[in-house]
Amino acid sequence: MVVAELAQYVATGLLVGGVYALMSIGLALIFGVMRVVNFAQGDFMMLGMYLTYFYALAGVDPLLGALLTIPPFFVLGWIVHRGLLARVTGGGDPQRQMDAQLILTPTPRGIRTAYATQAFTVGPILLNEARSYAFAMALVLAAALWLFLTRTDAGRALRAAADDPEAASYQGIDVRAMHGLAFGAGIALVAAAGGLLATYYPIEPSVAVNFIVLMFVAVVLGGLGSIPGAFVGGLVIGLVQSLTLLALPFQLQNTGVFIVFLLVLYLRPQGLFGRRARTV
Amino acid sequence: MTEVAERLQVPWLTLSYADSITERGFKYTFQTSPVSSVQAEQALELVTELAKKNNRPIKKAAIVGDNTAATVFFFKPLREKLLAAKGIELVVDEVWTPPLADATAIAQKLRATQPDIVFYGATNFPDSIQVLQKVKEFSVKAPIQGVGAWLVTPEYVKTLGKEMLDSIQTVVATHPMKGQEEIVKRFTQRTGEPFMTQDPLCTYGHVWLIKEAIEQAKSADPKAIRDALAKIDVTSGPAATSFYPNRIKFDERGRRVGATPLIVQWQGGEPFTVVPTAVATRPVAWHK
Numbered sequence: 001m002v003v004a005e006l007a008q009y010v011a012t013g014l015l016v017g018g019v020y021a022l023m024s025i026g027l028a029l030i031f032g033v034m035r036v037v038n039f040a041q042g043d044f045m046m047l048g049m050y051l052t053y054f055y056a057l058a059g060v061d062p063l064l065g066a067l068l069t070i071p072p073f074f075v076l077g078w079i080v081h082r083g084l085l086a087r088v089t090g091g092g093d094p095q096r097q098m099d100a101q102l103i104l105t106p107t108p109r110g111i112r113t114a115y116a117t118q119a120f121t122v123g124p125i126l127l128n129e130a131r132s133y134a135f136a137m138a139l140v141l142a143a144a145l146w147l148f149l150t151r152t153d154a155g156r157a158l159r160a161a162a163d164d165p166e167a168a169s170y171q172g173i174d175v176r177a178m179h180g181l182a183f184g185a186g187i188a189l190v191a192a193a194g195g196l197l198a199t200y201y202p203i204e205p206s207v208a209v210n211f212i213v214l215m216f217v218a219v220v221l222g223g224l225g226s227i228p229g230a231f232v233g234g235l236v237i238g239l240v241q242s243l244t245l246l247a248l249p250f251q252l253q254n255t256g257v258f259i260v261f262l263l264v265l266y267l268r269p270q271g272l273f274g275r276r277a278r279t280v
Numbered sequence: 281m282t283e284v285a286e287r288l289q290v291p292w293l294t295l296s297y298a299d300s301i302t303e304r305g306f307k308y309t310f311q312t313s314p315v316s317s318v319q320a321e322q323a324l325e326l327v328t329e330l331a332k333k334n335n336r337p338i339k340k341a342a343i344v345g346d347n348t349a350a351t352v353f354f355f356k357p358l359r360e361k362l363l364a365a366k367g368i369e370l371v372v373d374e375v376w377t378p379p380l381a382d383a384t385a386i387a388q389k390l391r392a393t394q395p396d397i398v399f400y401g402a403t404n405f406p407d408s409i410q411v412l413q414k415v416k417e418f419s420v421k422a423p424i425q426g427v428g429a430w431l432v433t434p435e436y437v438k439t440l441g442k443e444m445l446d447s448i449q450t451v452v453a454t455h456p457m458k459g460q461e462e463i464v465k466r467f468t469q470r471t472g473e474p475f476m477t478q479d480p481l482c483t484y485g486h487v488w489l490i491k492e493a494i495e496q497a498k499s500a501d502p503k504a505i506r507d508a509l510a511k512i513d514v515t516s517g518p519a520a521t522s523f524y525p526n527r528i529k530f531d532e533r534g535r536r537v538g539a540t541p542l543i544v545q546w547q548g549g550e551p552f553t554v555v556p557t558a559v560a561t562r563p564v565a566w567h568k
Contacts, residue, residue, distance in 0.1 A: 005388070012384040108405040110439030117416040117444070128384075128417060200413065202406040202439060210379040210406070245385045250376035251347060 004124035009242045011125050017238020018135035019197055023211060024218035024230040025142055026189035032225030033162040033182035036085075041190050041215060042208025043100070048073060048191025049198040049207065050104060056111045056198075063133055066195025070188040077187030081180045100205035108204040116200045134196035141192055142231050145185070149227065158182060162225070217261050223271030232272060236260065282309045291506040293489065295453055295482040297350040297428065302533045310509050310530050312482065312489075312523055313453030314539035316353030319427070322541055323354075323451040324362050326555050327397060327425050334566035338396040342372035344386055344411065345401025345427065351375075354427045358399060371395050378404035380411070387414035390422060400450075401427040409439055416444055423566070426450030429478035432544050432551035437474075442549030447565050449545040449554065452478045454485070454523050457542070457559035463518075475550050485522025492519055510534075524559060 027041045048069045055065030115129035149155035160168040161178035169175050201207075218237050222229025237257050244256025264272060285292035286306045294301060294309060297316045302309060314322065331338045341363055345351045355375065363370050371393040374386050380402070390398065398420075402408035408431070415424070426432075431450040456464045456476050463484065467476045489512070494500055497508035513529040520526045529537045543555035545564060552562035 008388060009385070012382060016382050108435050108439075110409060110435070112439060112441055117413045119417050126418065128414075200410075202409045204405065207406070241381045242385070250374050250380070250385070253376065253381055 006246070007123075008125050009246060010239065011122075011127055013239035013242030014235060015128065015131040015135045015238070016241065017235035018138040019131075019193055019234075020211075020214055020218055020237050021231040021234025022138035022141055022193040022196065023190055024215050024222070024234040025145060025227050026186040026193070027215050028219045028222065028225055028227050028230035029145070029182055029189070030186035031219065032227065033158060034179050035225075036183075038183075038186070039212070041186070042212035044073065044077075044187045045190045045194035045197070045211065046100065046203070046205065046208045048194030049201075049203040050109075051191065052195035052198045053109055053111055053203050062111045062113060062195065062199045063137065066134075066137065066192050066199070069191040069195045073191035074184040074188040077184035078180045080187070081183035085183070104205055106205060108202045110202040111198055113199055128200070130200040134199055137196055138193065141189065142227075145189065145227065154181065214257070217257060221261055221264055221271055223274030226271065226273040229271055229273030236272075282306060285309065288502075289506070290502045291493075291509055293486040293509075295479065295486075297353070297453065299353045300349060302535050306534065307510075308506050310534045310536075312485065312528065312536045312539065314541050315535060316350050316427075317357050318539070319451050319541045320354045320357045321362055323399075323425065323427075323543070324358065324366065326451075326543055327423075328366060328368075330555070330564060330566060331396065331423075336396065336566065338366075338368055340371045340393065340395040341368050342374075342390055342393065342395040342398045342422065343370065343401075344372065344374050344390070344398055346378045346380075346403055346407060347375050348378070348401075348403050351401035351403060351427055354401060355399065368396075372398075376407075378407050380404070380407040383407070383410040383414040386411055387418035387420060390415065390420040391418045395422045398422050398424045399427065400424050400431070403428060403430050405430070405435065409436075412440060412444065412448075424448045428452065429455070429544075432477055432546065434474050437546075437549045442546070445546035445549070447545060447547070449543050449564075450551075451541040452544050453539070453541060454478050454481050455542050455544045455551065455553045456481060456561065457521075457524065457553050458561055459559075460521065477551070481522050485519050488517065488519035488522070489514075489528060492517070524556070 023045060027038060030036055030038050051069045052062050052065040055068060056062050113130060115133065118129045119126035120129060120132060149159060157173045158178050158181060161173055161175045165175045214237055218233030219230045221236060222233030240256045240260050241253055244253055248255060282292050282301060286308050289308060292309050294311050295313050296311065297313050297319060299315045299317050302311045328338050343355050343359060345355060359370065359373060372389045372395060402411050426449065428450060429452040436445060455478055464476045467480060492514055493505045493508040493512055496512060497504040510530060514520045515527045520528050524540055524542055525538055527538060531537050542553050544551045545554045547562055547565060554560050554562055554564035
C-alpha cells in the first residue's frame with residue numbers, strides 16, 4: 001500500500017513536471033541564445049492558454065489547439081524581438097496583467113474536456129488523462145526542439161550564435177536573425193505549454209504568477225541556458241512538489257522545491273547541467 | 281480599505297465574512313454578513329440535521345481549503361471544538377497557501393478515508409477547479425459543503441458542467457430568496473448573467489441601506505450617515521429583504537444582529553437557496 005502510494009506521488013509529480021519542463025525550455029532557449037531574462041514568459045504562456053481557449057470555442061480539441069498556438073506565437077515572438085523587445089522586457093508584470101484584464105476581462109475561463117476528470121488506471125496508480133496527454137506532448141515537443149538544435153543547419157547556427165556571437169558572425173551567421181529565431185521559438189514553446197496546461201487548468205489574466213517563479217527555478221536548477229537542464233529542472237520541480245507532501249503539509253508544498261533548489265545551488269552552483277551544457 | 285475608511289471617517293459596508301474585520305474597534309465598518317466563526321457553527325448544525333433527516337448521519341468529516349482569512353476563521357472552530365462536540369471525527373485536514381500545484385494528494389486522502397462530509401474552502405478559482413476535477417477523477421462520493429459564495433458563480437458551471445456540480449452546497453451570507461423573483465429577473469435581464477448570487481444581492485442591499493441611512497440622518501455627511509447606520513433598525517424594504525433574517529441592525533462592533541447564513545445548492549446548473557426552508561427557492565437534495 002505504501003509502495004502504491006509512493007508510486008502515485010511519483011507519477012503525479014512527473015506528469016505535473018512534464019508541463020513545467022516545456023514551459024522552462026522556452027525560457028532557457030531565450031536566455032541561452034540572447035542572454036535575456038524574459039520576465040514576460042509567463043504572460044506569453046497565459047496568452048497561449050487564451051488562444052487554446054478560443055480554438056476550443058471554435059470546436060478545436062485543446063490538445064490540437066495547443067499545437068496550433070506554435071505558428072502564431074513564433075511569429076509574435078519574432079515581431080516582439082524585432083520591434084518591441086525593449087518594451088516587453090522593461091515593463092512590469094502588473095502592467096501586462098492589467099492590459100490582459102482590460103482586453104480579456106478578469107473572469108476566469110476553463111475548457112471543459114472529458115479527459116480532464118478521467119484517468120488511466122495502471123495497477124493501483126491513476127494517471128489523469130489530460131495530464132498524461134500533456135506530458136506526452138511536452139516530451140514530443142522537447143524532443144523536436146532537441147532534434148532541431150542538433151540535426152539542422154539552423155539549429156547549429158543557433159547554438160553557434162549562443163556559444164560565441166562574434167565568432168558566429170565571422171562565419172556568416174546572422175546573429176540578429178538567430179536571436180529572432182530563438183525568441184520566436186521560446187515564445188512558441190511556452191505558448192504550447194500554456195495550451196497544454198489549459199486542458200486541465202483554468203485560465204485568467206493573472207495565471208502567469210502561479211508559474212513564473214517555478215519556471216525560473218527550473219531554468220536555474222538545470223543550469224542557466226541549458227535546454228536539457230531546464231527540462232530536467234521542470235521534472236524535478238514537479239517531483240519534489242509531489243513528494244514533499246509525503247513529509248510536509250500542503251502549506252509547505254513549495255518549501256521542498258526551494259530547499260532542493262538551494263541545496264543544488266550550494267553543492268553545484270552552475271546547476272545540474274551547467275558544466276556540460278552551459279548553452280544550447 | 282477599512283483602515284483607510286476609518287482614518288477618513290467614511291462609513292464602509294462590507295460583505296466580508298472575516299471575524300477580524302469587526303474585531304478592531306473600528307467605528308466606521310459595518311458588516312452585514314454573518315462572521316465565519318458563527319457560520320461554521322450554524323453550517324455544521326444545518327448539515328448535521330440535513331444528514332440525519334436523510335439517514336446519513338455524519339461520523340467523519342474532512343476539512344479542505346486554503347488559508348485565506350474567511351476560510352481560516354471558518355475552519356478554526358470546526359477543527360478545535362465543534363466537530364468533536366458533535367462526536368464527528370476529523371479524518372482529513374488539508375490547508376494550503378494558494379496557488380495549489382496539484383490536488384491529487386487531497387483526492388487520494390479523501391478516497392482513502394471516505395468522510396461523510398467535506399468542508400471545502402478553496403477560494404482561488406484555479407485551485408478549486410483542480411480539487412473538484414480530482415474529486416471526480418478519484419470517484420470521491422462525499423457531500424461537499426462549501427464556505428462562501430465563490431463556489432456558486434457562473435464560471436463554475438461553464439468550466440465543470442452542471443452534472444459535476446449537482447448537489448454541491450455552500451454557506452453564503454445571502455442569496456436570492458423566496459419573494460425576490462422580480463429583482464432576480466431584472467438583474468439577469470439587465471446584466472445577461474444566468475443567475476444572481478451573493479455579491480450583487482449584497483451590493484443591492486447595501487445601496488438601499490445607504491439610502492435609508494441618508495434619509496434617517498437627513499444629511500449626506502459621512503459622519504452623520506455613520507451615526508445613522510449605528511442606530512438603524514429596518515425590517516422591511518429592499519435593504520432588509522436582501523439579507524436573512526430580514527432585519528438590519530448593527531451591534532457595537534458593527535456586526536449585523538442575528539445575521540444567519542443560508543445554504544445554497546447547485547441543482548441542474550443553477551444555485552438555489554435550500555436552507556432555511558422558510559426562504560428556500562428549492563427543496564434540498566441530499567447527496568446520493
